[in-house]
Amino acid sequence: MVIPALNEAGNIGCLVAELRERAAADVIVVDNGSTDATAAEAAAAGATVVAEVRRGYGYACAAGVAAACRADVIAFIDGDGSFLPAELPAILSPILEGQADLVLGSRPLGHIVPGAMPPQQRFGNWLAAGLMRALYRIPVTDLGPYRAIRRELLDSLEMCEMTYGWPTEMMVKAARRGARIVEAPVSFHPRRSGRSKVSGTLRGTLLAARYILGVTLRYAVPSK
């Protein structure tokens, strides 16, 4: 289990504790230069804490993957408490049962608590997922950061988007590989505490939109 985290003190401890109660194997928190007690709180709750100084969601995820060296399946969850550890079995079981290589938690298929997702994020995810359905023929309704992937597949993707583009790159490259991609409904809640760094800020929203759309279009034309 990999959790990219930037200033999630107040959220990360409960999240790690809940994941460990639910017997998630290694819980790895990647602290991306937090200025609060994220690392200490995560460690106290029993996580393996990895520091990644290069700022970026993709750098953090990649550092977590490198640290999870014994895992055959790697799951990702945000560090803000907006996704529920109780729903982890839905994310993992299609892979463990041999039916999928990449499982994406879909919020539109599940439940979005009112106020949890700003309208621009709702629209952006809808648009990007629609483009992916049309361009890559994959059955997706969301960009699902709560997800799980077979390690073998992930290693073969040669991920290079080290910031906002990482989750999109994983989807489109897996699609190009012909991987089995399925969605599982998940619920989405307001972050437990603290501030949003992506969809709640203008800069984060614009950068995320640019990377998500850029990466979605970039791999649409097969290079060979």
Ligand SMILES: Nc1nc2c(ncn2[C@@H]2O[C@H](COP(=O)(O)OP(=O)(O)O)[C@@H](O)[C@H]2O)c(=O)[nH]1
């Ligand atoms: N490693 C890393 N994680 C980040 C960064 N920005 C956001 N995150 C984490 O990514 C997740 C989603 O970010 P969040 O601020 O909740 O964005 P929102 O869900 O769009 O409001 C949370 O776990 C954050 O701690 C970053 O620059 N680096």
Ligand SMILES: [Mg+2]
């Ligand atoms: Mg969030």
